[in-house]
Each structure stands twice: as C-alpha cells, then as structure tokens.
Amino acid sequence: MFSLGDLYQQVIIDHTKAPRNFGKLEPCSHDAEGFNPLCGDQLHVYLQINDDNIIEDVKFEGQGCSISTASASLMTENLKGKSIDEFEHMFDAFHEMATADMDTPPDEETLGKLAVLAGVKEFPSRIKCATLCWHTVKSAIEDAGQPARTE
Amino acid sequence: MNIQEIRKDFPTLHQEVFGHPLVYLDNAATTQKPQCVIDTIRNYYEKDNSNIHRGVHSLSERATKDYEAARETIRAFFNAKSTKEVIFTRGTTESINLVASSWGGANIGKDDEILITHMEHHSNIVPWQMLCERTGAKLKVIPMNEAGELDLIAYAELLNERTKLVGIVHMSNALGTINPIADMIKQAHAVGAKVLIDGAQAAAHLPTDMQALDIDFYATSAHKMYGPTGVGVLIAKEALLNAMPPYQGGGDMILMVTFEKTQYNELPHKFEAGTPNIAGVIGFGAALKYIQNIGFTAIEKREKELLDYATKKAQAFDGLRQIGTAKHKACVLSFVLDGVHPHDLGTILDREGVAIRAGHHCAMPVMQFYKVPATARASFSIYNTEAEVDALFEALEKARDMFA
Numbered sequence: 001m002f003s004l005g006d007l008y009q010q011v012i013i014d015h016t017k018a019p020r021n022f023g024k025l026e027p028c029s030h031d032a033e034g035f036n037p038l039c040g041d042q043l044h045v046y047l048q049i050n051d052d053n054i055i056e057d058v059k060f061e062g063q064g065c066s067i068s069t070a071s072a073s074l075m076t077e078n079l080k081g082k083s084i085d086e087f088e089h090m091f092d093a094f095h096e097m098a099t100a101d102m103d104t105p106p107d108e109e110t111l112g113k114l115a116v117l118a119g120v121k122e123f124p125s126r127i128k129c130a131t132l133c134w135h136t137v138k139s140a141i142e143d144a145g146q147p148a149r150t151e
Numbered sequence: 152m153n154i155q156e157i158r159k160d161f162p163t164l165h166q167e168v169f170g171h172p173l174v175y176l177d178n179a180a181t182t183q184k185p186q187c188v189i190d191t192i193r194n195y196y197e198k199d200n201s202n203i204h205r206g207v208h209s210l211s212e213r214a215t216k217d218y219e220a221a222r223e224t225i226r227a228f229f230n231a232k233s234t235k236e237v238i239f240t241r242g243t244t245e246s247i248n249l250v251a252s253s254w255g256g257a258n259i260g261k262d263d264e265i266l267i268t269h270m271e272h273h274s275n276i277v278p279w280q281m282l283c284e285r286t287g288a289k290l291k292v293i294p295m296n297e298a299g300e301l302d303l304i305a306y307a308e309l310l311n312e313r314t315k316l317v318g319i320v321h322m323s324n325a326l327g328t329i330n331p332i333a334d335m336i337k338q339a340h341a342v343g344a345k346v347l348i349d350g351a352q353a354a355a356h357l358p359t360d361m362q363a364l365d366i367d368f369y370a371t372s373a374h375k376m377y378g379p380t381g382v383g384v385l386i387a388k389e390a391l392l393n394a395m396p397p398y399q400g401g402g403d404m405i406l407m408v409t410f411e412k413t414q415y416n417e418l419p420h421k422f423e424a425g426t427p428n429i430a431g432v433i434g435f436g437a438a439l440k441y442i443q444n445i446g447f448t449a450i451e452k453r454e455k456e457l458l459d460y461a462t463k464k465a466q467a468f469d470g471l472r473q474i475g476t477a478k479h480k481a482c483v484l485s486f487v488l489d490g491v492h493p494h495d496l497g498t499i500l501d502r503e504g505v506a507i508r509a510g511h512h513c514a515m516p517v518m519q520f521y522k523v524p525a526t527a528r529a530s531f532s533i534y535n536t537e538a539e540v541d542a543l544f545e546a547l548e549k550a551r552d553m554f555a
Contacts (some may be wrong), residue, residue, distance in 0.1 A: 007498070008495070013554060039509065039524075040510060040511045040515070040525050041524070063524040065492035065493070066554070067494075067495070125498070
C-alpha cells in the first residue's frame with residue numbers, strides 16, 4: 001500500500017508552498033483555463049510558443065490543492081524549452097503514469113522529476129488534481145477555445 | 152438515548168479504513184442506513200417484488216399496500232393534510248425541478264420575481280435560473296452576513312407584489328445555518344408569494360410541520376434521513392398541485408388515454424409517471440419510523456451536544472477558521488485550515504479512517520461569499536461520538552504537521 005508520504009513527498013510540499021512560474025505571462029501566444037468541477041480547482045496557463053514550435057516560457061495561476069499546484073509548478077519547470085512534439089510525448093507519459101496499474105513503473109526517462117507524482121494513482125480521487133494542468137496546456141496549444149475539464 | 156445501542160443499528164459503521172476504525176463524518180452528504188431499512192428493502196425484493204397499482208395478484212397487492220403505507224408514514228411525519236399532497240420523486244433535486252417546471256411554467260411571467268437565499272444548494276438555484284431564462288422573470292437573492300445568517304431586513308425590502316416564489320433552504324448544507332422559515336413564510340405570504348422549502352439537510356435533524364408552518368412546497372430526500380438513495384418527496388398544498396399541469400407523462404399518471412386526448416389521474420398519481428422506486432419508497436417509510444422511534448427531542452439534544460463539543464475544539468485549534476457560525480445551526484462544522492487545502496485534508500484524514508467532505512458542497516455562491524475555493528466539512532449524526540470528534544482533530548493535527 002502506498003503511504004501518505006508517497007503522495008506528499010517533500011518535493012511536492014515544497015512546490016505547494018512556493019510554486020514556480022506562478023503568475024501571468026504577458027504577452028503570451030497561447031493560454032487556457034482549466035476547471036476541476038469536482039473540487040472547484042481553477043487554473044490558468046499561459047504559454048509563449050515561438051515559430052519553431054518551441055515553448056519559450058510558461059506560467060500558471062489559479063487556486064487548487066497541493067497536488068494540483070505542485071503538479072502545475074513541476075510541469076512549468078519541465079516544459080520550458082521543449083517542443084510541442086515533446087510536450088505531447090510528455091503528456092502521454094504523464095497520463096500513463098497517473099492512471100496505469102500499480103506495477104507499471106513511470107517512464108522516468110521522459111518524465112524526469114515529474115515522476116514524484118506517480119503516487120497519485122493510489123489515490124483515485126486525486127488523479128484529476130495532478131492531470132488538470134496537463135489538460136489545460138493541451139487545450140491552450142490546440143487553441144480549443146474551450147476551458148479544459150477533467151471530466 | 153444510548154449511542155452505543157444506536158451504533159449497533161448501522162452495519163457500515165463497524166469497519167476499518169486503512170487500519171483505523173471508520174469515523175464517518177460525511178452525514179450531510181448522505182447518512183448511513185440502519186439495519187431495519189436494509190431489511191425492509193431486502194424483504195420487498197425477496198418476498199413482494201411486483202409492480203404496483205395494477206396487478207390483481209397477491210404480490211402486487213402487498214407491494215401496493217406497503218408503498219401506500221409509506222406515503223401515509225411520510226404524510227404523518229411532515230404533518231401534511233392528506234396523502235394526495237405527498238408526491239414521490241427521485242429526490243430533492245427532482246422535486247424542485249418539478250415545481251419550477253410545472254408550477255413555474257404555468258405561473259411565472261416576465262415581470263415576476265423569484266427570490267432565493269445566498270446559501271442555497273445548486274439544486275435550489277439552477278432550476279429557477281432555467282425558469283427565469285425561459286420566462287424572462289428575475290432571480291433575486293437574499294443576502295447573508297459573515298456568520299452565515301440571512302439578512303432579514305434586506306429580505307423584507309426585497310419582497311414585493313412581483314415576488315411570486317421564495318425558495319429557502321431550511322438548513323444550509325455548507326454552513327449548518329437553520330433559517331427562520333416560520334417568519335419568512337408569513338412575510339412571503341403577506342405579499343402573495345408562494346414558498347418552497349428545501350428540506351434536504353434539515354429533515355433528519357429537526358421536525359417540520361407542513362400545516363403549522365403553512366409551507367406551499369416542501370422538498371426532501373430519503374438518503375439524508377437514513378433512507379435509500381434515489382428517492383425523495385415533494386409535499387405541496389393540494390390546491391396548488393391540482394392546478395398544476397403534469398410534470399412527466401406516462402403510465403400510472405393517467406385515467407384514460409386515446410390518441411386524441413388523455414385524462415390525467417388523480418393526485419398524487421398525476422405526478423408519478425412510470426414505475427416508481429417502490430423498494431426505495433418502502434425503505435424511506437422504514438427510515439422515518441426509525442427516526443420517530445428515537446424522537447426529535449432526543450435527536451436535537453444529542454446533536455447539539457456533539458456540535459458544541461466539536462465547535463469548542465475547532466475554536467481552540469490553531470489556524471482553523473470556521474465557515475458558518477450562525478447562532479442557530481446544527482450538525483455541520485465547515486472550515487478551512489491555514490496552509491492546507493481542503494482536498495489534501497480530505498485525503499490525509501481518509502488515511503486515518505476519518506471521512507469528511509472537501510469541496511464547494513454544491514453551494515459555490517457560499518464559497519464566493521467567503522472568498523474560499525472550498526471548505527472541509529465534518530457533519531454529524533445521531534450515531535457519532537465525542538471520541539470520533541477527537542479522532543477528527545487528531546487527524547487534523549497530523550495534516551497540519553505534514554504541511555508545516
């Protein structure tokens with residue numbers, strides 16, 4: 001059984017207390033809002049993507065629990081300098097990590113530090129907290145114009 | 152009242168969660184079910200299962216008798232004038248939608264106003280918003296103060312001859328506030344408005360007398376009163392129900408159908424189209440009998456003791472801010488804790504066996520009022536103990552330490 005300590009690792013607590021890249025990015029080329037209707041989490045992500053499809057900068061703001069805040073904070077740290085193709089690859093790997101069965105190890109090569117969030121899969125009601133920011137970035141990049149939702 | 156004896160009636164309570172005894176403090180979301188309710192439902196499916204109001208065979212006659220006996224139990228429990236006023240629905244939400252759609256559709260026009268309170272559950276907001284969108288009527292809101300009490304001076308000012316309906320939650324699920332509905336109903340009636348009382352949260356905690364309070368429409372759900380989910384009731388004055396068009400068409404709500412015209416059935420069947428939740432209704436009746444056996448005098452006394460105990464602990468807990476401190480409240484301790492989001496609290500407490508609710512409690516305007524995204528809510532019932540309240544606060548300490 002995963003313990004609470006597996007979910008609330010020190011790095012997650014650190015990012016909750018001092019989220020990185022928190023705030024509005026002005027100007028930005030892409031942005032989107034994300035909602036988790038279950039808990040009322042709200043997120044706004046801002047991206048600056050250049051002509052070569054590279055994410056030059058990314059920031060976020062909003063209100064959420066520690067898992068959603070830390071996940072967004074860690075995500076922004078890891079997305080800077082990545083191409084959209086790389087984002088999509090990371091999106092899939094993150095999603096797989098958060099929803100796969102317990103025996104499947106996370107793709108640490110792709111996810112790096114983000115693997116600290118692997119513990120969420122033991123906490124079904126919290127998976128959406130961790131994935132909300134990723135869905136929101138996806139929605140911003142695809143310019144869906146619709147707020148991202150986790151359900 | 153012997154709490155340990157009462158606890159024996161509830162099989163769900165006797166289990167462990169993550170190696171800790173379950174401490175169930177999410178009673179405002181749904182209460183646990185006593186063995187007598189579970190047995191009643193099982194007995195129906197094992198012995199009497201059949202459709203009602205049409206069969207000539209023994210099983211159908213027994214099921215019909217039990218279903219209609221439950222209607223009488225519910226009538227007596229809420230002191231409605233007649234069983235014709237007792238309409239079974241899927242729950243409070245459907246009851247309110249029935250009124251908004253049927254009564255509202257027939258009686259609300261573009262110059263009319265519907266008045267609700269700031270502390271309504273979404274189920275007593277959205278149906279009226281939808282009605283206002285359809286008709287052009289205005290939705291107005293009775294404000295509340297920082298303690299979570301309605302501003303009755305503002306209420307008196309908001310009432311006018313255009314007010315056609317006032318929707319009031321009897322007890323707030325997010326704050327615990329018990330609203331002074333007796334006076335509010337009188338004031339509404341003085342300007343000719345009808346009143347709908349959302350009794351979902353209050354009904355298990357304090358008595359409600361339809362006739363003494365002169366309530367026009369009353370909605371509640373069985374599952375918050377130790378009964379099954381998926382069944383509830385609309386109780387309304389017979390004259391209002393008679394004048395209302397049916398809500399849904401189908402079987403059981405008709406007397407005579409031809410392709411040219413349908414003659415509707417008498418009350419209450421006019422509003423009960425289709426095969427109802429028969430087992431649920433019979434279980435609902437058993438749940439109300441369970442409450443009656445304990446009695447509201449004992450329930451109110453005990454639940455006040457427990458809330459007072461929990462409130463004192465909350466006041467002494469560093470960094471805890473209570474949301475909802477009305478003078479007149481029951482059974483709900485809603486709060487936020489510095490530095491720990493309610494959802495993280497929910498997860499951490501769960502690992503200690505303590506079940507609470509974290510979120511907006513389907514009352515987002517209440518969250519907006521207090522400028523919080525969510526609250527943690529512990530809600531109590533007759534079977535909870537002081538030791539369980541202690542377990543809650545011990546778990547809260549662990550959560551606070553984790554994020555310290």
